[in-house]
Amino acid sequence: MSQAGFCNDEQNSTATVKKLKSLKATVEPWQAAWKKFQDLHELAGIFKAEEKDMLADINRDIEALVVSVEQLEFKTLLDGEFDSNSAILSFNAGAGGTESCDWASMLLRMYTRFAEKKGYEAKVIDILEGEEAGVKNATVLIEGEFAYGYLKAERGVHRLVRISPFDANKRRHTSFVSIDVIPELQDDTAVDLQESDLRIDVYRSKGAGGQSVNTTDSAVRITHLPTGLIAQCQNERSQFQNKQTALKILRARVYEFERNRKETELQKHYGGEKKKIEWGSQIRSYVMQPYTLVKDHRTDHETGDVNKVMDGNIDEFIEAYLKAQKTRSA
16 A cells, blocks of 8 residues: 555455455454453453452353454354455245235344444335335345354245235234345456346336436436346436446346356256255244244244344344254255
8 A cells, every 4th residue: 555656446445445444343352352351361360369359340241242242253264255345135925916015124124223223324226116005126236344244144035924004804814925135246357247138128217216306317227138147226326326236236146156156057056955045945044923033044043022123133043043054064
């Protein structure tokens, strides 16, 4: 960074500064924890038995240090290639009409609250509302360090069981929503999207987003013809901004598609078996009636506090999954 002309290359300098901040964010908390441990060790050495107030303070500091170190140890699980990146979440309501659309909107709120609690920014890229309530599908960008590392655990089918508020006979309904999670790519050159491989359509936005968003053809849908993958954006004010965001999403989806294709080929070559994400293979169930329970079927981790989970407190499920994955790969 001290080299002459470092700031002249804006793309390289920005990437370097970001990497440096990431390294500091990893190293400095460990240094602070080590310094705290040394201070407590030194304080314990001069502690006198009759100083009960000091003992209570030391015990509180030790407990706080243990919690801090446990949190730092957990972060070592986020060591995947893209774990430090932002995350792109796609929500798709399953069969069930209004009930499933409402469930999709509930999950969208849950992950938005999770992002807020983590200090991340949740940005709705595209959304298609249900005919009566909720949303049929939505794409959300969760921006923040390690957002993908955490949220990759949420990929799969989420199942809701409750007494439907849309059923006059108050019957119990089961609804499904599929959630896909892919990392936002930091390097746009990772995927070369040829202009000839793209079909770009513009249309009128249907959601909120500014004074002129519903009066001009500013929304953009881009189709990658070789793969059939689609990305669209309607939340920005201009067609140009929507196009750039849609290209970002499409680039990430094409990269993930190619990576999954290669992994599938390797699985076949070595006789492995990859579990599919499909209706009926739910990763987690949320039961609201006749009892309350949220259970992850991959780890068997569960809690009876459904309201807490729906308010974005899903860390315990994410941690249980990541720890189980680490144990399996060890």
